[in-house]
Amino acid sequence: xxxxxxxxxxxxxxxxxxxxxxxxxxxxxxxxxxxxxxxxxxxxxxxxxxxxxxxxxxxxxxxxxxxxxxxxxxxxxxxxxxxxxxxxxxxxxxxxxxxxxxxxxxxxxxxxxxxxxxxxxxxxxxxxxxxxxxxxxxxxxxxxxxxxxxxxxxxxxxxxxxxxxxxxxxxxxxxxxxxxxxxxxxxxxxxxxxxxxxxxxxxxxxxxxxxxxxxxxxxxxxxxxxxxxxxxxxxxx
Numbered sequence: 063x064x065x066x067x068x069x070x071x072x073x074x075x076x077x078x079x080x081x082x083x084x085x086x087x088x089x090x091x092x093x094x095x096x097x098x099x100x101x102x103x104x105x106x107x108x109x110x111x112x113x114x115x116x117x118x119x120x121x122x123x124x125x126x127x128x129x130x131x132x133x134x135x136x137x138x139x140x141x142x143x144x145x146x147x148x149x150x151x152x153x154x155x156x157x158x159x160x161x162x163x164x165x166x167x168x169x170x171x172x173x174x175x176x177x178x179x180x181x182x183x184x185x186x187x188x189x190x191x192x193x194x195x196x197x198x199x200x201x202x203x204x205x206x207x208x209x210x211x212x213x214x215x216x217x218x219x220x221x222x223x224x225x226x227x228x229x230x231x232x233x234x235x236x237x238x239x240x241x242x243x244x245x246x247x248x249x250x251x252x253x254x255x256x257x258x259x260x261x262x263x264x265x266x267x268x269x270x271x272x273x274x275x276x277x278x279x280x281x282x283x284x285x286x287x288x289x290x291x292x293x294x295x296x297x298x299x
Contacts, residue, residue: 135195137277137293138215138235139242148243148262153295155237156194158213159185161229166207171249171285174198177212178282184230190216196278197235236275238297241268245292249285255294263296271297 139151159181165173178196185192194215202209219232241262245255256274263270279291 151242153237153240155234156215157219158215158235160213160233162211164209181214198276200274240295243294269299
């Protein structure tokens with residue numbers, strides 16, 4: 063799981079557990095890119111296709127009918143036109159509603175999903191429109207759990223915070239140069255993608271900050287959902 067992948071990252075300065083299998087980069091260094099180990103893990107970096115615009119219905123007379131549907135929520139960085147295992151991107155600082163939390167690794171998906179639901183509920187009560195996909199920033203990781211900040215990008219932060227919603231505050235999403243990896247598959251299998259990015263850092267001698275960012279391109283419905291698409295961002299030092 064993610065706990066082991068983050069805990070053993072060579073860029074964090076922590077020593078790996080004795081039982082950990084050597085990093086893929088130690089036995090098979092990568093040249094310019096990397097790919098998941100498909101012998102024991104399903105592909106984890108497949109590139110989701112960009113959202114397709116829906117053709118609006120045609121009103122009588124041939125003109126497009128008005129739609130009341132809200133605009134589709136955007137990812138921090140647009141999807142690339144070509145699939146790559148890793149991309150160098152620049153993350154913009156976007157206003158966001160934030161709730162901090164902590165959970166065990168077994169409760170990861172349930173805890174994140176519940177926290178995102180709380181944020182959505184408070185934004186709805188305050189009449190604030192979400193504009194981006196849900197994001198989690200892992201601020202501290204340990205063997206038995208992690209601490210995080212759950213974020214949902216919005217148009218603009220209000221002048222005063224909502225009176226309800228314990229723990230809700232407003233800030234900005236992480237910004238700056240980043241490396242983006244893609245995970246496609248169940249959340250239970252995401253450790254394979256983290257193994258891949260850690261191998262990439264090791265092979266390229268890249269030092270990154272002690273936090274990772276996950277952006278949920280599809281709804282984080284269930285840990286066993288095989289259709290999950292997740293962007294993983296690492297911020298170089």
